[in-house]
Amino acid sequence: MINVRFTVFGGVSAWVDGRATEFGPTRLGALLGVLLVDAGRVVGPDELVERVLGDTPPPRARAMMQTWLTRLRQTLPGLIEREAGGYVVRVDPLEIDLHLFRHLVRTGRTAEAIALADAELLSTLDTPWARQRRRDFAAELLAAQLDHVDARLSSGEHAKLVPELQVLVAERPLDERIAAQLIEALHGSGRTADAIRHFELLKARLATELGAEPSRQLTTLHRRLQAASAPRQLPAPPKPFTGRALELAELDQAPNGVVVITGTGGVGKTSLAVHWAHRAAARFPDGQLYVNLHGFGPSGAALSPGDALLRFLSALDVPRAKVPHDLAGQAALLRDTLADKRVLMLLDNATDADQIEPLLPRTPNTHVVVTSRTALKPTHKARSLPLGLLPPDDARELLTARIGHDRAQAEPEAVDTVVRRCARLPLALALAGARAATQPEFPLAALADELADLDAFADDDDVTADLRSVFSHSCRALSPPALRLFGLLGLMPGSDISLAGAASLAGLGLPKTEALLAELARANLLDESEPGRFTCHDLLRDYAAELAHAGERDEALHRLLDHLALTGVEAGVVFTPSRHRPATPQPAPGVVVTRFGTHEDAFAWLMAEHPTLMSAMPHGTPAQTWLMGWSLADVLDRQAHYRDLLASQQLAVAALEQLDDTDGLGRTLINLGRGLARVGRLDESTAALERAFEVYEGNPAGQAGVLLNIAMLCPDDRIPEALEHTRRGLALFEECGDEYGQANALTGLAWGYGKIGGYALAVEYAERAMKMWQAMDHVIGMAETWDNLGTGYQGLGDHERAAHAFTQSSRYFRLGGDLRLEAEAHEQLGDTHLAAGDAEQARRAWQRSLDLRTGAGLPAGSVLAKLQAERQ
Structure with a gap:
């Protein structure tokens, strides 16, 4: 049996028993393609002429068509039949890729269909009929793609779909089906806030451009997301809870x-x-x-x-x-x-x-x-x-809920004694109940006897004067390793601690520590406030600190601080890969140093440990303190925790002044200068940077880095001064062969000359920097340099090259994850298009800039004014 199939995606071709006949951009191929598109339907001679030759065919077009039909029927015998009124292709539609595509879509196999349509329909035929068929098919293909997106959303591929849908939204910003899919994908990826912002952005655009409201489907989706995005921060409800x-x-x-x-x-x-x-x-x-x-x-x-x-x-x-x-x-x-x-x-x-x-x-x-x-x-x-003590009945009910109704009913006098000796304090009752629950074979009277020494204060007005007896009673049931860990947890500098931190504190492995933490939680001496983080009531914490053996307190705390400092360095390096890794000491025996595979993991650790690191820094050795400050510098700056940025770098500088580490002191003074500048203390910032320059004497790369930071502080009316600092920095980087520093300095010079109208020099320096950034594959460096090239070309009147540069700049800023600079690049691209006389392209670029700024909560006044002026 002969195996035949045909393609109309891309060039027209016929496959017979695996052998291809490629027609290319010939009239025979065009003729075959128009018949295959309508396989099974008779096409008249005049229709064929119009489809193949266009609206204004040459003289004797029908005769030419007849000649091509004859040749085609000779090439593929038995395929084309002549019928009353015209010609028809008689073939199984599933042997033609276009019709197979439609069959796959109808049967729900959208992934196969989309893969089949890998090229433009009838790409070699350029007539009005062919162009219209391509437009019609583009709508079919889009519908199939969106059906496939729905299927992928149903299977949970939300995160993978977000970038694909963002591209589709950029191409079709008013398409509500695509918008709804992006909103679903963002929500399913845990980005509900971004999903809601996209809805609000779409709503504003529909009102502005179409005078319309979002569809009922989108409005319903929005209400559902609003409910889902409302913060639900309450801790788990206490169980049991009685009385009150x-x-x-x-x-x-x-x-x-x-x-x-x-x-x-x-x-x-x-x-x-x-x-x-x-x-x-x-x-x-x-x-x-x-x-x-x-x-x-x-x-x-x-x-x-x-x-x-x-x-x-x-x-x-x-x-x-x-x-x-x-x-x-x-x-x-x-x-x-x-x-x-x-x-x-x-x-x-x-x-x-x-x-x-x-x-x-x-x-x-x-x-x-x-x-x-x-x-x-x-x-x-x-x-x-x-809030006073629990009433006696409520206190008995709380203890009963802890130990079980049958047990309490069997020993009612013991229940009353325990309640009295726990002073009707819920915390004491919870601990006593947890002890009893873990030892169900013990008579409750024995538990009451253990608490006998509490009678002395049970009726005292100061009912917490000696809760140590209740705590001590709870600790007696602990294994010796768990009791030791409980005592050490009283030393933790922050309000909570991670599993790895607890393991380092105790000098134990992670599995053993995890088992001991679980034992403490069962005894109600510890809570897992969130997965992997542990805390306890402050009264218990104070008691625990008294249990820690004096001989190991210092070593245990040193291990915990080592964990925080060294893990902090690992997180800081992954969070900002371009930073120079500081020299670190070997961890003390028993210290767990966590390492991170992704930027997201490093960021999550730094933010979770941020309060603990800030609390720990004053207690560390000089080396530990400065390394903790180093690990926090970038994340606190990017997250706008400027007060903590300043405080952490002040502590780090004080620590480094006790160490023989000029490189560490120099880079920390730079961080301190940055922190001071963030809170508006510019004179002190300049002083810190000037001191860093002195510290780096004999270190040209260090001094060059300081000069570039000083240049960044210069306002717009002091750009020549900034250029001078940057030129000096470039010379020092060249002296020591630091290519990364040279590229940074060249980028700074290109930016500065662009600001003061030295456009030719801006392009010259940017081109030099570009070669270096490309060799390093440094995304943000390339983004900034494309931006500088755009400024230079625009200033020189070369609108075409400027538009290309700003387009590349926006692309690289997007890859680098910098929304603010991506938005600025789109705004400058719009300015360039307007200068070139293309108002429509300008409006599109400005709108993209506005969308980015609105979505990120950035100021948008300048680009909004341009859009409004253009509409008028």
């Missing part, structure tokens, strides 16, 4: 405002607040915000109002670029963000009114619950809810 009926009723009845729950340590303030918050969550559909302020934790662990504000703004999906640097501005932004939202805010473990005052939004629909051991008096009117 009066306090719960008071919380239920309190109008929106501020309620301060006060009481002694261990009395159950947090349990009450969290239990009620979960119960009342439906009243606050726009989210529940929670933060542990660590007001009564170890010294230095209390959370600053600024850090708490940044956490809330991040949870509310406020882009980092929109967050002001000052505390007052951040507080105002929180108020604006919550203005129309019904949100519950739980401020746990506050130390004083000053800590919570900036966090109070004072908006009508926001309700704030605060817990504290002290009676806070914020300036905003607040209701006070003092």
Whole structure:
């Protein structure tokens, strides 16, 4: 049996028993193609002429067509039949790639169909009919692609689809089906905030360009995402929770405002607040915000109002670029963000009114619950809810829930004794109950006897005066290794610790440490606050610190600080690969040094450990302290934690002044100069950089790096001064053969000359830099250099080359993940198109810049003004 198949994607060809006949851009191929597209349908002579020769065929066109038909029928005998009214191809449609494509789409095999359509339909035929068929098929292909996207979304390929859909959206910004798919993909990738921003962007464009509203499907999707994106930060509800009926009723009845729950340590303030918050969550559909302020934790662990504000703004999906640097501005932004939202805010473990005052939004629909051991008096009117000991019946119920009803019923007198000797404190009862639950064979009376020494304070007004007896009782059930680890955990400088940190503290392997942490959690002495991170009540922590053996305290803390410092370096190198890795000492025996495979993993570790690193730095050796400061410098700068950036680099400089490390001191002074500049202390920043220059005496590469940083501080009216610093830096980099530094300096010179109108020099320096960046395959370096070339060409009047340069610049900035500079490149591309007289291309480029800026929360006034002026 003869095997025949035909292609009309790309050039027209026929395959007979595996042997191809390629027709190329011939009239025979065009004629065969138009018949194959309509296989099984009769096509008249005049239609054939129009399809093959166009609207204005030459004289004797029908005779020419007859000649080609004859030759084609000789080449492929039996394929084309003459019928009344014209000619027809009689062949199984599935032997023609176009018709096979349609069959695959109809049967749901879209991936195969898309792979089949790998070239343009009838690509060698350029007539009006062929062009229209290509447009029609492009719509078919797009529909098939979008069907395939739906299938991939259903199978969970959200993250893989995001970049593909972003390309489609850029090509078809008003297509609502594509927009809905991108929104679904972003949401499914954990980027719900980006999904909502894309909806808002599309809604604005539909209104501006079409005067239309989003479809019902998109609006429904938007509502679903808004519900999904509302912050749900509450800790897990306490289990079991009993009693407190009066306090719960008071919380239920309190109008929106501020309620301060006060009481002694261990009395159950947090349990009450969290239990009620979960119960009342439906009243606050726009989210529940929670933060542990660590007001009564170890010294230095209390959370600053600024850090708490940044956490809330991040949870509310406020882009980092929109967050002001000052505390007052951040507080105002929180108020604006919550203005129309019904949100519950739980401020746990506050130390004083000053800590919570900036966090109070004072908006009508926001309700704030605060817990504290002290009676806070914020300036905003607040209701006070003092929390006393559990009533006896509630205390018995709580212990019963821990140990089991049958056991409690069997020994009611022992239950009463344990309740009395635990002073009706929920924390003490939870520990006693956990001990009893882990030893079900022990009589409850024996547990009560172990607590006998608590009778001395059970009725005392200061009921927490000697909780050590309850804690001691709980610790007796621990294995010796778990008891040792518990004592060492009291030394941790931050409010929580990772598995690797705990292993380093104890000098044990990860599996053994994980098992011991689980034992402590079962005894209620430790909580896993989030996967892989552990914390405990501050009263337990204080007690634990007393248990640590004096002979190993210093070594254990040194191991933990070694873990933080050396793992920090590993994370810092992966987070910013272009940084020079500092020299690091060998880790002490027993230290776990974590390494990272991806930028995302490194970033996640740095942000999780940021508070702990800040708390640990004052306790480290000079080497540990400066390495922790080094690891934090870039991430704190990029995440706009400028106060911590400045504080960490001040500590790092002080540490390095005790070490013989001029390179470390020089680079840390540069980081300090950067931190000072970020908070507007420019004179001090310049002084720090000048000191770095002195420290680097005899080190030309170090001094050159300082000069480039000084140049970056120069405002626009001092560009010639910046150029002089950069030229000096370039000479020093050339002297020591530092090619990376040379490329940086050349890029700085190209930028500076572009700023002052020296366009020819800008192009000259940019071309030199480009060769070096390309040799290094440095994406951001190439992006900046294309940008400088665009400025130079535009200034020289070469609009075509400028447009190409800005297009390349935007592409490389996108690859490098810099949205702000990508947006600027698109704006400059629009300026170039306008200068060249192409207003439509200018509008498209500006619109892309506006979309990027709006999506990232960046200022967009300049490009918006250009778009509005062009529309007028």
